[in-house]
Amino acid sequence: MDGGAEGSSHSSQPTTVDLSRDRPPVVDLTGKVHRLPCCIKYDGPTSVSHYFKPKSTEMEVDGLRVEEAYFRGRKLHGTTIALPQGYSGFILGKKSDVKEGNNTNSDCWETNATFQNVTMWNHDAMPSKDDAFLRIFHWFTVANALHKPVTDEDLESTCID
Numbered sequence: 001m002d003g004g005a006e007g008s009s010h011s012s013q014p015t016t017v018d019l020s021r022d023r024p025p026v027v028d029l030t031g032k033v034h035r036l037p038c039c040i041k042y043d044g045p046t047s048v049s050h051y052f053k054p055k056s057t058e059m060e061v062d063g064l065r066v067e068e069a070y071f072r073g074r075k076l077h078g079t080t081i082a083l084p085q086g087y088s089g090f091i092l093g094k095k096s097d098v099k100e101g102n103n104t105n106s107d108c109w110e111t112n113a114t115f116q117n118v119t120m121w122n123h124d125a126m127p128s129k130d131d132a133f134l135r136i137f138h139w140f141t142v143a144n145a146l147h148k149p150v151t152d153e154d155l156e157s158t159c160i161d
Helices: 138-147 152-158
Strands: 016-018 055-061 064-071 074-082 089-094 097-099 102-104 108-115 117-122
Touching: 064 117
Parallel strands: 016 108
Antiparallel strands: 055 064, 064 074, 074 117, 089 108, 097 102
16 A cells, blocks of 8 residues: 555554654663563553552563462462663654644654563463563564575585485
8 A cells, every 4th residue: 555545544654663762761670671461451641650560579481480469369479581682662652743833644663662681470370481472582582583694604514425
C-alpha cells in the first residue's frame, strides 16, 4: 500500500523511528519493565510501585533466580532476564509534528525510555527455561548465525568431496 490512495487514513509520509539517544536524557527503565500474565484495561498514569512490590526469594529453578509478587491478590513467580549483549529495549512514543503552529499527526516515533532487562511473571507455574517468553531469546542466536558473514574458510570447511 502506498498510502496515497483516496480514503486511506495513512499519510504519504514514511514511518520513521528515531532511536537516537542524543536528545534530552532518555529515561532508563532497567529493572522496571515487567511482563504480567494478564490484560490490564487501563492506559494512564498510576503509582504501580505503591501496589506492586516484587521481592527476591532464595529459590533458583533451571538456573533462574525466582522472585515473587502479588497482583490483585494472586501470587506471581517471576525471573529477570537480561537482554542479550548488543541489544537494547526501547519504549517509543509518537513524535508530535509541529509545523507552522499546527500540531498534526505524524508517523514519526521517538525514544521515550530504554531498558536492558525484563522481568517475566507466571501465576500458575514457576519460571523455567521452557517458558515460551524465555524461548524467544533463542531467536537472537539464530538471527545472528543467519546474518553472520560467511568467509572463504567457512565455505572450505563445509565442502564435501
